[in-house]
Amino acid sequence: LDQASGELAKQRLERLTKPPGSLGRLETLVIQLAEITGQPLPRIFPPGIAVFAGDHGIVAEGVSAFPQEVTGQMVRNFAAGGAAINVFARQIGAKLDITDVGTAADLSEVEGVRQRKVREGTGNFAREDAMSRQEAVEAIAAGIESAARLIEEGAECIIPGEMGIGNTTSSTAIAAVITGRSTEELTGAGTGLNPDARKRKAALIQRALEARKPDPADALDIISKIGGLEIAAMTGAILAAAARRKPVLLDGFICGVAAVLAVKLASGVRGYLIAGHRSQEPGHEAVLEWLGLEPLLDLQLRLGEGSGAAVAYPLLESAVRMLAEMATFESAGISGASSPS
Amino acid sequence: LDQASGELAKQRLERLTKPPGSLGRLETLVIQLAEITGQPLPRIFPPGIAVFAGDHGIVAEGVSAFPQEVTGQMVRNFAAGGAAINVFARQIGAKLDITDVGTAADLSEVEGVRQRKVREGTGNFAREDAMSRQEAVEAIAAGIESAARLIEEGAECIIPGEMGIGNTTSSTAIAAVITGRSTEELTGAGTGLNPDARKRKAALIQRALEARKPDPADALDIISKIGGLEIAAMTGAILAAAARRKPVLLDGFICGVAAVLAVKLASGVRGYLIAGHRSQEPGHEAVLEWLGLEPLLDLQLRLGEGSGAAVAYPLLESAVRMLAEMATFESAGISGASSPS
Known part of the structure; x- marks a missing residue:
């Protein structure tokens, strides 16, 4: 992080025509963006969205409200432009890069979807390891490749995204290993479980963790035993963005788990992370706390x-534009503040 | 409010390619926008920002960190495009309408500032009424005129804004009268008071309220005794927008107080209000509670x-685009949710 650029941004902030500190989080945000990018007037446009899809063997245990085939169907929806992320990508002027890093579907014919299938879904981690260590590395590499390409094509900010029926189950397991909290506390409704199904999901994850015994200190061990291919790819995308000094705007729970794994692999990544929003999944709070991040949206x-x-990205734009475009007290000829008598 | 359009929006939401309810506040927001506009696919672009400036006699009591001349100086800054609201207006594609409804400065030569000066600042309400009842009505009319013009020129959403050194003092007084809470509880740092100055401000407002005795049931009595010209104009802008079925996106404390006065004058206005953000001014929380609003940003x-x-406006855009542009389960050929076995 470039403290000097952050300091320059801070000095300019103090001269802008507004009461000191009155733009709150937008002010701390633009200082962070200056430190990340090494630019006293940071650039963050255009953003690039790197979406990764993968399937999860654990869905055989009945942990999701949606059938596994939805992963591939939704990737087709991404390619056709009809998903929520397509709508929001158009709104914010983002390029969307879609990678199949491990779905169970055959998507080789789908235009606009890059094929980097490491395997056709993970193993069911209630019964076996999710993948090999080598496969975990390959999935991370696919993520690095996607973010690196987006940045080469001009992206100044990376947003990692995912699709994978069952991936809150894998993410909850990872969050439990890393934060040490109970699966009962961390397990949420996912895409829409009823209370009984949620309870069974928490118990299933607990049993699986006892069987797999991932090493909390070893991110690759965690990914290979209980991870997801798309989660590993997001971890790679985050690593690649931070290495190139681009801010990483994080989505919710699953993305947060990928960020935790990236920080485990390279602790310097932490300063490049911005939490976009607070998810309704209870595990996300634990992940945010571990990362030391306060989300922009709730x-x-x-x-x-x-x-x-x-959806949170326009706030980064507001912060950056504010610093670059606002007049200063001197330039506008405006009287400063004083302590009232 | 048009419940039928809201119901149509809700039905469409349920068919979009996402887990039911997974877009949280964006979903309730777009239903509200459908009800307000009477459009099952609501239009909210472009927004129009109606900014009103006025001065406050109460600043003679030393309640502000900035001198009174800053009001006029900032209006010049608005006209020159250098203030925060100019930057954010450009970002969101808003037309900005600036009205001098009662500054102490002579701004008649400033291009881009409409002259509707009711008087040169309010009276010092620690010693006299802020304005006459007739002047309060004239200030409200100036606000109605501004919003009505913006809407005639195409604005589909109204954002009221203000500039007026000393206007947190007036707003705190109004909030105390309407919510019944103490001035000590409601008074904040304004543009940057130290703790002692804040305490003196709270005590001053308390004494002024005891002297002026505004009638909590009579909005015009409140405005004329302790109000601000720009606050009254914002009230008018809110009334005009709601009457034309346009959503009103509220700013912070002062804007919230203007909305409370609008609801006092016409209770039907309430359903047209959306709280953009939660201000750091402690009085805002009381105002939001009175209005029954939960802000989008904090x-x-x-x-x-x-x-x-x-800054909050892009969230309305996200909500509206989501409903209009996302594919449905049927159109995208995607399997629906079921209770897992």
């Missing part, structure tokens, strides 16, 4: 795909 | 001018 979103981050 | 903003509402 709108009860729980859709995934990167949608909550995309 | 970013510690306290700038005014309409800036917080303008």
